Amino acid sequence: MSEEFNKQSFREKLKNIKVNRTAVVSTCVLIVAVIIITAVAIASNRSKKDDIPLDTSPNTERNETVTPPADTEKNDPPKTPTVTPEDTTSKPVEDKLPTFVLPVNGALTKKHDPTLQVYSNTMNDYRVHLGVDIVTEANAPVYAAADGKVDKIWDDTLMGYCIAIKHSGNCYTIYKNLAETLPDGIAEGVSVRSGQLIASVGESAMVEVAEEPHLHFEMTVADLGVDPLEYFDEKALASLNIDASHGE
Numbered sequence: 726m727s728e729e730f731n732k733q734s735f736r737e738k739l740k741n742i743k744v745n746r747t748a749v750v751s752t753c754v755l756i757v758a759v760i761i762i763t764a765v766a767i768a769s770n771r772s773k774k775d776d777i778p779l780d781t782s783p784n785t786e787r788n789e790t791v792t793p794p795a796d797t798e799k800n801d802p803p804k805t806p807t808v809t810p811e812d813t814t815s816k817p818v819e820d821k822l823p824t825f826v827l828p829v830n831g832a833l834t835k836k837h838d839p840t841l842q843v844y845s846n847t848m849n850d851y852r853v854h855l856g857v858d859i860v861t862e863a864n865a866p867v868y869a870a871a872d873g874k875v876d877k878i879w880d881d882t883l884m885g886y887c888i889a890i891k892h893s894g895n896c897y898t899i900y901k902n903l904a905e906t907l908p909d910g911i912a913e914g915v916s917v918r919s920g921q922l923i924a925s926v927g928e929s930a931m932v933e934v935a936e937e938p939h940l941h942f943e944m945t946v947a948d949l950g951v952d953p954l955e956y957f958d959e960k961a962l963a964s965l966n967i968d969a970s971h972g973e
Contacts (some may be wrong), residue, residue: 727839753856760955811950822946823871826920829940831861839954840859855950856943859965863938869917870898870942870954878913884941885929890917894946898953901941902930 744944835858873892882885886903888911904927911923933941944953954962 728820732965747839760886773941822896822956823873823892823919824958825870825898825953825961826868827859827957827961827965828870828898828900828924828942829859829861829865829867830964831859831865831939833954834858834860834939836954837950856901856940856941857953858933858936860937860939861926863926863928864904865926865938865940866922867900867903867926867940869919869923871919873898873917875913875915875917878907879909880929883930883932885925885931888924888925891924897945899943899945900924901943902933902939903927905929907930 802934821893837855837857845864869890871892874888875888876891876897877887877889879887881901883902886905887899887901888903888907889897891897900923903924907924908922911917926938928934928938930941933939942953944951944956957965
């Protein structure tokens with residue numbers, strides 16, 4: 726009986742060993758299958774990624790290549806505005822001086838000299854003389870030396886009643902030692918024509934009151950004092966009597 730029990734126990738052990746072996750084999754097969762399936766899936770995904778072309782365009786939604794706009798400010802030449810005949814005729818030419826006429830008839834007694842001092846009968850001393858003095862009769866008519874606009878009218882303590890006229894070319898003519906009363910229509914801002922009556926000779930300049938009645942005439946170009954005689958033509962200078970008896 727003991728021998729029969731041992732045989733039965735041995736059979737049961739063999740049976741259990743077979744069952745356990747079958748379970749181990751099944752588990753191993755399952756694990757291997759999972760590994761194979763996972764490897765196949767990974768390989769498939771990598772293959773799909775390699776097939777997709779790279780899109781370097783900024784617009785990834787439409788896969789379009791965007792060309793940046795041209796820099797028109799740097800590359801394109803500046804546009805030249807169209808000038809109509811009206812544009813050229815309506816604008817005055819500011820870089821050219823007008824033609825000048827003598828502002829008064831008379832004799833030249835003092836010339837323009839910013840360096841050499843001349844004797845002043847009124848002040849009883851020597852001083853530079855800016856402008857020219859043209860001796861004439863008291864109340865003699867004074868004319869605009871060129872087309873322009875009356876820029877300023879004022880009473881100067883030393884030079885008396887004065888008028889400044891602005892002309893083209895950034896030029897001014899200045900008339901001093903005038904009579905107080907001016908012709909009708911002469912005022913600041915009024916346009917005048919060459920040879921138009923603008924004043925009369927007076928005796929209002931205190932520093933030249935001892936002189937004969939005369940017009941003190943000055944001129945500036947580009948804000949610099951110049952010799953007015955250099956801007957009159959030969960015909961105008963020929964009509965100006967130069968009094969040699971007076972100092973230059």
